[in-house]
Amino acid sequence: MTAATFELSNTLKDLFTEGKLSAVIGLGGSCNTSICCEAFRETLPLGFPKLMVSTMASGDVSSYICEADIVMMPSIVDISGMNNVLKTILNNASNAVVGMAKSYRPILMETKKPTIAISMFGVTTPCVEEAQALLQQYYEVLVFHSTGTGGKSLERLIEQGSLAGVLDVTTTELVDSLLGGILSAGPNRLEAAGKYGIPQVVSLGALDMCNFGPKYTVPQKYKDRHLHAHNSTVTLMRTNIEENERLGKWIAQKLSDAKGPTKLFIPLRGVSAMDIKDGPFFDEQAREALFSNARRAECEVVEIDAHINDKMFATAMAESLHQMIKNKNQD
Template identity: 35%
Template sequence: MTNRSRPRILLIGTGDTKADELLFMQRCIGEAGGVIVMMDISVLGDPPYKAAHDKHAVAAAADKTIEAVIASGDENSSMTLMALGASRLTRRLCDDGEIDGMITIGGTMGTDLALDVALGLPLGFPKLIVSTIAFSHLIPPERIAADLMMILWAGGLYGLNGTCKAVLSQACGAIVGASRSAIRPRPQRPIVALTSLGKSCLSYMVELKPQLEARGYEVVVFHTTGMGGRAMESIAAQGGFAAVLDLSLQEVANQLMGSVVNSGADRLMNAGRHGIPQIVAPGAIDMVDFPAWLPVPAELADRPFHAHNRLLASATSGPEDRRRIARAIAAKLAEATAPIAFVLPTGGIQQWDQEGEPLHDPEGLRAFVAEMRAAIRAPVELHVINDHINERGFVEKVLAIFDRWVADAVVPAGKVAVERI
């Protein structure tokens, strides 16, 4: 149980190289009302303070001695082993109720370790990384925890200064405040994940969400613009859903086409790996996203184009690329260990692909539909419908599959509240 007035904050860092910064953060956390718990992840040196969890304890959590860590090869192999130990030890402290929040500090090396630690913690447990590469494309999407907070460690390369003190003090206040006020998820009803791309591009969620809620489910909708899909995959990897309605796969197409607006190579994989039943549809797979403030990528320069806003623009992929995307989707689904139904709406897969809209491309749609029909193999169920994905027939098909799975106990029954008179 979190101590609301004096939350216990785990502070992780290399005390042999960043002692000044860590001791400053210790002071800031104490002044903000937190109780500090230090974890030292140094490899070669020792900090000028006694950590509650020293480097020997971290190495031991990885089933190694610190000497074995040092002898493992180079700094990369050593810190990878320390990351394993820090992740295991931090999760143990969390599960045993000994800490209420976690904050780490580092450059690329410390951030590499910190990302593993954050991924090992449950959703809702406050986690903050102070990093010289916060928000950088050096960090692959699949390594970012669903609810991770990050702040750029400006001016933090070597020693304390006024600029980095401003950042570190903010971070310390933020983690104490988050740990004091965080509400951990304790769902009263089974959780269903639903992916969509806004409401203007894919509108099925407007009807699906209340229908599922009426059946006794808590519905969590994820916006598939890169980090939304990453959050969904991160929670699915922890077994956090009763079912997944993954109806917007644009991030899969983006990753395959080299767009930075993607959720990592494991998109569309984690629910299946963890035995979670899925209803899947190819919402918006024809769109390749890119930053609207950059030139249109050369390979898409002659394709239909739509600028959604000043941040995000999309162009359509060609017929051959859509065939490749279809095969990639089918290959991912084939690896699942739980039931999957794939709904293929032949009338269109996003709002702007209809006649008269800027991304209308019937040839590309036909190519995708034909390849998708050929690529799907049992035991994946294939449901081909004539509707557009934004039409009522699509929603009715998804709900029919879902209701059948509930009746067959593939999906746990919802918990509908009984109104008391």
């Protein structure tokens, strides 16, 4: 963090703590965009109005936004001297941020139910939808798409103390972190719940795949691997035995370090919609390499003779998390 970012962060933190801040807006090129966005991310909670007018906003802004909810508005022209185009953009920006400030309500404020999170991918959707339907009678359920940003947002909400529990069905982002895929949530994924003692029920959803863009973007070292064109913009690579061994060990270590109630659920018949008999990623040896190493976790390990998307598996995970949260609340 630069000195300028540090100073801005402290100012924002003081104003927010004192209730003197209703929204934030930043203007600038690459340097000021970096300073403002880092300060916004690190200081202000999800849901708080944040707007950045930037010359960088028409390109890849993922490094500025990360897991935050910053609204990026292109400045169109450089922010150097006033002109009719910039006047119009800034007028729109000021109206937008005032509107957000007037209607802002802190996240989770309006629900009387505790809030939990579930991680999902397209290939684990049936499991998540079944679990969500069961848990919604007790909780406000937030579903995070495991696309990197989703996992980061989930971990951030845990750190903010916003969640009563986590049903981490889909831990696939760890694959991309390990192998250089495009949907990594970073190496600290699957650690916040354990660090803060939040009840967590974890599974191995979609650990059979690593995500890349169109086929021509797959790194050269993976060109001869088992690749599957999910669509025109997404290419999936089947994880092999050695990679599954590493993933199993990594997950086992993360769960062993957890300070709160933790369970690992293993679906013996497959970890994704593609990991089924006659499916494109069916590989019993790779799956067993994952399972045998994940079993080393120093927490309760529940093995169910079912596929991850079977109703019985989803029900067992959901009921287990509900019971863990009830037990923790009674302590």
